Amino acid sequence: MTTGFRRFTKRVLVIANIVIVIIFLLACLVPYLDPAKWWFISLSGLAFPFLLLAVVLFFIFWIFFKVKYVIISAIALLAGWKNVSLLFALHSQPSFTYTKKPDELRIVTWNVARFIELKQNNNKGSQVRLKMMELLKQQNADVICLQEFHTSINPEYYNNIRYIQKELKYPYYYFSYEVDSKDHYYSSIIFSRLPMLDTGKIYYPKPGITEVLLHADLKFNGDTLRVYTTHLQSVLFDKADYDKIEQIQHGEEGVIKNSRSIFSKLKLAATIRGHQANSVKEELSNSPYPVLFTGDLNDVPTSYAYATIRGGMHDVFLEKGFGIGRTFSALSPTLRIDYIFTDKKFSVLQVKRYVRELSDHYMLVADLKSPSGKK
Numbered sequence: 001m002t003t004g005f006r007r008f009t010k011r012v013l014v015i016a017n018i019v020i021v022i023i024f025l026l027a028c029l030v031p032y033l034d035p036a037k038w039w040f041i042s043l044s045g046l047a048f049p050f051l052l053l054a055v056v057l058f059f060i061f062w063i064f065f066k067v068k069y070v071i072i073s074a075i076a077l078l079a080g081w082k083n084v085s086l087l088f089a090l091h092s093q094p095s096f097t098y099t100k101k102p103d104e105l106r107i108v109t110w111n112v113a114r115f116i117e118l119k120q121n122n123n124k125g126s127q128v129r130l131k132m133m134e135l136l137k138q139q140n141a142d143v144i145c146l147q148e149f150h151t152s153i154n155p156e157y158y159n160n161i162r163y164i165q166k167e168l169k170y171p172y173y174y175f176s177y178e179v180d181s182k183d184h185y186y187s188s189i190i191f192s193r194l195p196m197l198d199t200g201k202i203y204y205p206k207p208g209i210t211e212v213l214l215h216a217d218l219k220f221n222g223d224t225l226r227v228y229t230t231h232l233q234s235v236l237f238d239k240a241d242y243d244k245i246e247q248i249q250h251g252e253e254g255v256i257k258n259s260r261s262i263f264s265k266l267k268l269a270a271t272i273r274g275h276q277a278n279s280v281k282e283e284l285s286n287s288p289y290p291v292l293f294t295g296d297l298n299d300v301p302t303s304y305a306y307a308t309i310r311g312g313m314h315d316v317f318l319e320k321g322f323g324i325g326r327t328f329s330a331l332s333p334t335l336r337i338d339y340i341f342t343d344k345k346f347s348v349l350q351v352k353r354y355v356r357e358l359s360d361h362y363m364l365v366a367d368l369k370s371p372s373g374k375k
Contacts, residue, residue, distance in 0.1 A: 014069060017058045021076040024051040028080040031307035035274040039267045042274075046266070048302045049087060049324075049334040052080075086301035087334075089321035096352040096365075098140065103221055103370045104349060106141040109229065109294035109340055111361035114150035114186070119157050129158065132358050137168050139365050143218065144170065144191040145229035145294040151175075154183040164191055174199040176212045187212055188229045188295070194218040202283060204276045209233065213280055217289060221370040225343075226287045230280065230295040232305060233272040235265050273299055277308040284309070290343035292368070296361065298337055306339070313341040316366040319348035327353065327362045340366050 023044060030045035044051070059073035077084065100106055115129040136144060144164075151160040164170050170191035180186035190199075198217040203210065213230040277297075284291055293313065299305040301315070317325045317336070327338035338361055342348065347369040354363040 010066065013058075013061075014072070017062075017069065017072050020051065020054045020058065021072055024048075024055050024076050025079060027051055027302065028083045030302055031083070031304055033304060035270040035304050039270055042270045042304060043266055045300060045302045045304075048083065048300070052084060052087070083302050086306075086315075086318070087324060089318050089323065089325060091320050091322055093322045094350075096350060097367075098138075100367055105143070105220055105368045105370060106139065106365065107227070107292060107294065107340060107368065108136065108139050108141045108144045108363060108365050109147075109296075109338060110136070110145075110363040111147040111231065111296040111338060111359060113148050113359040113361065115158065115160060116359065117158070118150060118152070118184075128358055131356075133163065133168065135354065135356065135358070135363065136164075139363075141365065142193050142220070143227055143292075144168075145188070145227065146191070147188045147229065147231040147296045148186070149175070149189045150180065150184065150186050152184045157184065161189075169193065172196045172216075174201075174214055174216045176201050176214060178210055178212070188214055188231050190214055190216045190227055190229055192216060192218055192227075194220055197224060202279065204233075204272075204279055211276065213283060215283075215287075223370060224289045226289040226291050228280075228284065228291065228293045228295070230276075232276050232295070232297045232299065233269050234298050235269040269298070270304075273297070273303075273305045274308075277305040280309045281311065284311070290345045291341075292343070292346070293341040294339070296338050300334070301336060310339075310341050312344065314344060314346065314348055316340040316342060316348045316351050316368075317353070317364070320351040320366075321353065325353060326355075327364065329357065329360050329362070338362070338364055340364055342366075342368055346370075 026041050027044040027048045030042050033041055035042035055073045055076050059070055059077065062069040112132060115132055117127065117129040121127070149160065152158060161173060161175065165173065170193055172192040172195060173189060174196060175189040176187045177185045178187040195218070196216045197219055200215050202213050211231055211233065213228060215226050215228045217224055217226050284293065291313070293309065297305050297309065324334055325336045326333050328335040349367040349369055352365045356362065
């Protein structure tokens with residue numbers, strides 16, 4: 001009886017291991033599959049870290065209980081190693097050096113979520129916007145790229161462009177002035193202390209909310225470089241959706257109904273981001289200058305959007321960061337969705353991620369060496 005039970009248990013575990021491995025390997029294909037055609041596989045990319053954990057746990061389990069079955073997980077890990085390597089950075093993290101040399105360029109990217117506070121107030125205890133501005137000021141960056149940026153010409157609200165120009169000393173900026181409502185504007189923006197030689201924008205095709213890819217050509221150490229920033233299609237979860245996710249996590253009633261709504265939004269967003277990523281790739285490939293790309297891709301490193309846009313560029317976090325590098329504070333600790341990519345003519349010197357509960361995203365800062373290498 002005991003022998004039969006053990007045999008049955010072993011068979012169930014082997015089958016479970018094989019099923020997990022198959023799903024894991026399908027998730028490894030996500031970067032290569034257009035989500036417009038393969039959305040059902042694309043969504044598995046969001047679960048990739050958890051699938052990886054399951055494969056590793058099976059690997060460890062079989063080492064102690066039946067070593068010959070280790071091969072199942074071992075093959076999967078070898079086949080998916082490229083995807084696995086995108087999840088972690090293992091560089092030592094010395095203190096961030098704020099002093100930089102003349103031939104080094106510091107760039108910031110941050111989804112500021114409209115700076116949380118839109119209307120002017122005098123509540124000194126809760127002025128999140130001022131704390132965010134102070135954090136930006138501390139970086140002393142050459143270029144700041146912000147997503148979900150808000151500004152207003154209504155005197156009762158904050159004119160964030162004027163503030164950053166005057167108080168943070170960034171005389172140059174490029175903003176697409178998308179109308180948020182009367183007297184209010186919202187989009188991505190590039191601020192610079194370097195002169196802007198040229199600027200441009202492209203709008204992504206519909207469907208989807210109005211999103212734009214901005215670029216500015218900057219002169220630095222005798223070279224011209226092109227800085228891009230963008231914000232790709234969000235899933236647009238509202239409070240009701242987060243409540244549904246909470247119910248699913250706790251196994252409450254209505255799991256199937258709630259899951260249908262959540263997956264519908266995930267599918268639509270992934271499909272739209274796929275189209276947007278293709279547009280970005282085409283634009284970047286036509287740049288006459290070395291590229292620095294920043295943005296909130298609303299997608300993870302094992303996604304089609306990430307792979308398509310990054311191409312052969314450096315991911316600064318993988319070059320100098322440590323850990324998973326989460327940049328979005330909600331839902332899952334595995335969500336690294338904000339990035340700085342650089343042309344390989346640049347060398348990445350240091351990276352810092354600010355885990356501060358200000359925006360729902362974390363700021364990312366990187367120091368880069370000028371491609372000219374001039375002293």
